[in-house]
Structure formats: structure tokens, C-alpha cells
Amino acid sequence: MDFLWTKELTPPSFSELNGDQETDVLIIGGGMAGVLCAFWLKEAGVDVLLAEGKRIGAGITKGTTAVLTAQHDTLYQDMIQRFGKEKAGLYLQANLQAVEKFRVLAAQIPCDFEDKPSMMYSLHDRALMEREARAVRALGFPAEFTTQTPLPFSVAGAVRYPNMAQFHPLKFLYGAAQGLNIFENTFVEKLEGTTAITKQGRIRAKKVIVATHYPFLNRHGLYFMKLYQQRSYVIALENAPDLGCTIEDAAQNGVYLRNYNGLLLIGGGDHRTGKKGGGFAVPRSFAKQYFPQAREKYAWSNQDCVSLDGVPYIGPYSPGLPNVFVASGFELWGMTTSLAASKILTDTILGRENLFAPVFTPDRTMLTGQLFSNLGTTLLDFVTPTTKRCSHLGCALQWNAAEHSWDCPCHGSRFDEHGGLLDNPAMRDSDVE
Ligand SMILES: Cc1cc2nc3c(=O)[nH]c(=O)nc-3n(C[C@H](O)[C@H](O)[C@H](O)COP(=O)(O)OP(=O)(O)OC[C@H]3O[C@@H](n4cnc5c(N)ncnc54)[C@H](O)[C@@H]3O)c2cc1C
Numbered sequence: 001m002d003f004l005w006t007k008e009l010t011p012p013s014f015s016e017l018n019g020d021q022e023t024d025v026l027i028i029g030g031g032m033a034g035v036l037c038a039f040w041l042k043e044a045g046v047d048v049l050l051a052e053g054k055r056i057g058a059g060i061t062k063g064t065t066a067v068l069t070a071q072h073d074t075l076y077q078d079m080i081q082r083f084g085k086e087k088a089g090l091y092l093q094a095n096l097q098a099v100e101k102f103r104v105l106a107a108q109i110p111c112d113f114e115d116k117p118s119m120m121y122s123l124h125d126r127a128l129m130e131r132e133a134r135a136v137r138a139l140g141f142p143a144e145f146t147t148q149t150p151l152p153f154s155v156a157g158a159v160r161y162p163n164m165a166q167f168h169p170l171k172f173l174y175g176a177a178q179g180l181n182i183f184e185n186t187f188v189e190k191l192e193g194t195t196a197i198t199k200q201g202r203i204r205a206k207k208v209i210v211a212t213h214y215p216f217l218n219r220h221g222l223y224f225m226k227l228y229q230q231r232s233y234v235i236a237l238e239n240a241p242d243l244g245c246t247i248e249d250a251a252q253n254g255v256y257l258r259n260y261n262g263l264l265l266i267g268g269g270d271h272r273t274g275k276k277g278g279g280f281a282v283p284r285s286f287a288k289q290y291f292p293q294a295r296e297k298y299a300w301s302n303q304d305c306v307s308l309d310g311v312p313y314i315g316p317y318s319p320g321l322p323n324v325f326v327a328s329g330f331e332l333w334g335m336t337t338s339l340a341a342s343k344i345l346t347d348t349i350l351g352r353e354n355l356f357a358p359v360f361t362p363d364r365t366m367l368t369g370q371l372f373s374n375l376g377t378t379l380l381d382f383v384t385p386t387t388k389r390c391s392h393l394g395c396a397l398q399w400n401a402a403e404h405s406w407d408c409p410c411h412g413s414r415f416d417e418h419g420g421l422l423d424n425p426a427m428r429d430s431d432v433e
Helices: 034-043 076-085 085-106 126-138 169-177 281-290 334-349 371-381
Strands: 023-027 048-051 112-121 144-146 157-166 188-192 195-198 203-211 228-238 245-249 255-262 265-273 296-304 314-317 320-330 398-401 403-406 414-416 422-423
Touching: 023 034, 034 048, 034 169, 034 320, 034 334, 048 195, 076 085, 076 126, 085 126, 085 157, 085 169, 085 334, 085 398, 126 144, 126 157, 157 245, 203 334, 228 281, 265 281, 281 422, 314 334, 320 334
Parallel strands: 023 048, 023 203, 112 245, 203 320
Antiparallel strands: 112 157, 144 157, 188 195, 195 203, 228 265, 228 296, 245 255, 255 265, 314 320, 398 403, 403 414, 414 422
């Protein structure tokens, strides 16, 4: 796996925990969500400590494509139907404000921030794109319907958002982490109330934010029913054109593209982790067809958590844990929604009202089609006869021949060929030999 963002960049180094500590707020997880929470809480004068199990940014954040946009697929027409215009408008505003906050922060944190319009197109469904443009305009944002894109083929329709952006996620994250109270290589094994237990000591806190990508407390909040993981595959090409925007195919098996520093990034091949899908073949065959002169320089894959209704879970972890909060379910749109999460959770912890908090509250209804799909996958997987079972909740692991890993279709944990833990929610290795 060859990740673009980690190249030619020296990560900052933070010491590991050495003995017991006390803090007002403990953040577990140093990805985009955790670091941004620590950033705003510190700015508000709160005593805050962040515990990261590996190195900051070493989770999903290092494998993002870092497009900063409020254009999250064709979500708004669905959201208006499902939640009403007010909530859909608040989701839009939360993400537009996040783009603006990144723009302001990028003036202090060098991170190759660039203004770019974002676009979404459909090859065959003009009506879908027209509906989405209308929905977004009805929410007060000047999204534009067009049939013109910079791609070398014609499309049925596209929606364009002006004033969106892109950046280098790790340059930003490392800059934002400067001066924060961070312990790296400090893996939280469990929480007892609001005390975190690690191998190096206990961290006693008044409040805790779980920003571990997939929430790791299984007994609370039913996140193992509410989330699955989606894998996605990215290649970066030399000698390919600059598109002047970020752009995505609205189709489920479609690609997404952005440029960075002379490279063209193409992502796609998405599938539920543990299931079969297009993988690298999708962006590679797209590149071969439309940019045959280009050369592949980097290729990586990664995964994100998907919620039951397309909206992240940000807020109290569960009714039984009043001082524990969560930020997860970013649906491959976790740059702006991490920023929204960090503002919501900072306000919540400071006792301030946040207009956007009710949209993302994790205790909203679970009654969606996706719940039954998640339950069906889990039940089917549980009865699959095999000795190779996930150390998380015992699901049958599937061999991923393309990536040489054992993957769990239920919750998305992944292990290397010897059972070494690659991706959570599992907390330890699995026995696969
Ligand atoms: C291929 C791909 C492309 C994407 N492109 C975009 C995009 O263009 N725009 C966009 O907005 N979003 C995008 N996303 C989504 C975005 O990258 C993610 O939503 C975001 O990076 C998630 O950040 P996070 O902080 O939640 O998780 P992470 O970055 O995974 O951070 C969680 C951290 O918690 C640590 N941790 C876990 N368990 C423990 C524990 N018990 N104790 C201590 N530490 C622990 C991990 O080591 C990790 O560092 C993309 C995602 C993928 C997969």
C-alpha cells in the first residue's frame, strides 16, 4: 500500500503515556475528528488530553482524498424527504460552515489548501441531478445544474457547488496538533466510567470523547448494529490533466476525482468491507480508458463507517453514559463532518447550545432499511461454518485475496494474513492460523 499523503512528510512525535494522569476532557483517537475536538477545546481554555493508540493521523485520515465540500453525494433530496427541510438545511449549513472554518484555519496552518468547486455528475440520470440541484437551491445554497464537466466524456447532468475546497489532510492535522496535550502509542483498552485503562496507566477524566473511527464500547449505544464499513480504492496518476474541480460520479459503483500537486487522484471500487467489490480494477480501468498516457504513482485503499440513515453519529454516546460522547459514521465525508463534530462536541461539553446538534444526535430512530440489511449480513455470517472468527464479536472472517487480509463483513474489522489487527472495531488480533 502506497499512501500519497505520508510521503515526504515528517510526522510530529508525541511521547506515550507514562503513569496515571487526570484531565477534564479525554479524547480517545487522534484522527481528524479527535484532533479537531482537542484543538477547539484547548482554544476554549479546557484542560484536554488526547490518547492515540498508534500515531496521530495513522488511521483512516491518512487514506482520505481530503475534498472539503458540503456536496455529499445526492444526500439533500433524500434528507428533505426523510427528515424535512429544516434538518436538511442544518446539515448543509453545518458542512458549509466547516468548509469556511477550514479556510480560516488554513491561513494559519500551511496545508496546501485550494479553493475548488465541487461537482457530482450522472452518466444517465439527468432528472436525479436536476432534483438534487433544486433541493440544494431550496435550502438556500446556489448549486448549479449543468451538463458541462471537465471530463473527457459527456454526462446526462451534473450539479456544481461553487467555493468548496481541498487540502493536504496530514499537513493540516499535524499543524493543528501542535501544542496539544497528546499521548501517542497509548491504546485505550477499556473505559471504567470516565477512566481510561491503558497498559501505561489510567487516565481519569470528567468527560470523554470517543473518536476512534468505529466506537469501541460494545455494550452501549448499539453501534455494532448502527454502523458498517465501506472500503474504497484510490490511485494517483502522473501525466494526467488538471480538472480544475473535485468531481464524483453519483452512481453507486462510480469514481471520484481530484488533483494534487501535479497528480490526478481517482477513487472508486467501493464495497462493504468483507464483501466482494470492484476494488482497484475500477479506478484503474477508468484511468486506462480516459487517461491512457498517465502513469500510476500511488495506490491505496481505506474504509469509513456508514450509518443507518446517511448522517453521522455525533453527540452523547448512549443514554447510559452521560459523560461520554462519540463522533463516527462519517460515510466517506469525514473532513467537513469531523469539523462539524468538533464544534458540536466542544459546545456540548461547554454547556453551550449548538444549532446543529439535534441533526446528528446518535439516539435518533434506528428503523431504516439499512438496519435490516446489517442484521441480515450479521446473522448470515454468524452461521457460516469456519474457525476463522473475528475477535470483535465472533463473525466469520472472509479472505480478501486482493489485499491479503481477513475481513469481517459484519462490522469491518480487518486482520493481516497471520491475524494481526489492521482495522477496528476489533481491539486485538484474531486467531486465523
Ligand atoms: C478512500 C477514502 C476517501 C475519502 N475521501 C474523503 C474526502 O474526499 N472528503 C471527506 O470529507 N472525507 C473523505 N473520507 C472520509 C474521511 O477520510 C474519514 O471520515 C475521516 O478521516 C475519519 O476520521 P476519524 O478521526 O473518524 O478516524 P481515524 O482517522 O481513523 O482516527 C481514529 C484514530 O483512533 C485511534 N484509535 C482507535 N482505537 C483506539 C483506542 N482504543 N485507543 C486509542 N486510540 C485509538 C486510531 O489509531 C486512529 O488514529 C474518505 C475516506 C476514505 C476511506
